[in-house]
Amino acid sequence: MSVPRFWRRLKNLYNLIGTRCEKCGGFYYPPRNMCPKCRRNGVIVPFKYKGTGEVVTFTIVHSAAKDYSMLTPYILAIIKLDEGPRLTSQVICDPSEVHIGMKVKSAFRKLGEESDRGMIYYGTKFIPLEK
């Protein structure tokens, strides 16, 4: 990820800020500039998600790209946020614990870095929601 590309998405990655259409009530993450249902009649506003949701499906990565090789095995999941949108994220827990329907909440973590000399990217991952 280039520095400008990360910087443009920084608020979305740090705080799960997406958008919502005030006309139809649709929620979007990542943010959309136009409501796909209401088109030009939609009223899109920024929306901060609570950060809670559940695992829709997941995979456990054992053979990763170089930048993620230290993290293996790690869980990559599709999370459905309580407000509705789905996103792809790591779930931080023992791979034996993760399951479809697992309740999760957001956590602030390192997403990656561009070598020892490059920039460190921070953002949101998910951890099990305590009962």
Place this chain on the structure above:
Amino acid sequence: MSVGIVSYGVYIPRYRIKVEEIAKVWGANANSIIDGLMVYEKSVPDMDEDTITIAVEAARNAINRAGINPEKIEALYTGSESHPYAVKPSSTVVAEAVGATPDLTLADFEFACKAGTAAIQTCMGMVDSDMIELGMAIGSDVSQGAPGDALEYTAAAGGVAYIIGKKNQVAKIESTYSFTTDTPDFWRREGMPYPEHGGRFTGEPGYFKHVTSAAQGLMKRMGTKPSDYDYAVFHQPNGKFPTRVAKMLGFTNEQIKPGLVVPRLGNTYSGSCMMGLAATLDIAKPDDRIFMTSFGSGAGSDAFSFEVTDKIEEIRNGAPSVEKLLANPVYINYATYARHKGKIKL
């Protein structure tokens, strides 16, 4: 002085390594180390956690505990000796992640283990002079201990955030006093991965001289004595130092017990003393008085006197307590610990 703590939040990673596990790798006598340090295990960051992520989680807990509007935070200082960047503030990430940007001033602090309490003092001055309404002072570290070094048994990870203000105080800061000299007992040079230390030199001319001088200086200024306080917290590089310094100053084991978290946590460096204060606030009652003295190698100590208010009961359960974050740890072996700490290079 009309300044106090408005809220506080802590964060401790869920992983722990036992002293026995580290001692096994280096062929050392674990019981002797445990007896000498009074530390049984220490916290270990996850592979994607660092000083910034820990500071953000602690800061969010502080904001959530008292329902603070983050836009009211007009100064934010992060104290650490393990900032991920040599040049680029940790505090900008923290401020953005808690929603405090852009109308605030911020900077990173570094003074070994007392950078966090120096940040508290800075916020106190700014709040008291009406420069700002609320200031946030954070102590956060993923401290480093070289493989096989004595520090490896205690160098832990954790963070604490305090919000300082005038209104809605949960603990009034009655006074503060600092004692500082140039005492090179511990250091890490630019670009070096692990700190060096003066061994036992860090004890008498470092820790004990500075902690006792700052503590006695504050009590002399205020006209108080150890028996005037319900609780006391001293910087906790291990369990033995704060226990001994408390006795030297005339405080009892009962006074330091709630805040002595190091045996189950290790030394969280910039978070160490502030973590002990948070654990004490977790159980304190209105009108209790708390005495705290930090220590940072290099060297200096900041002493504080607090008086808990009725507000503490209202916000106590708004965020996880230190005890809750210490409970149910995930124990790891040395190999996993080495991966988590980046000691293995691919």
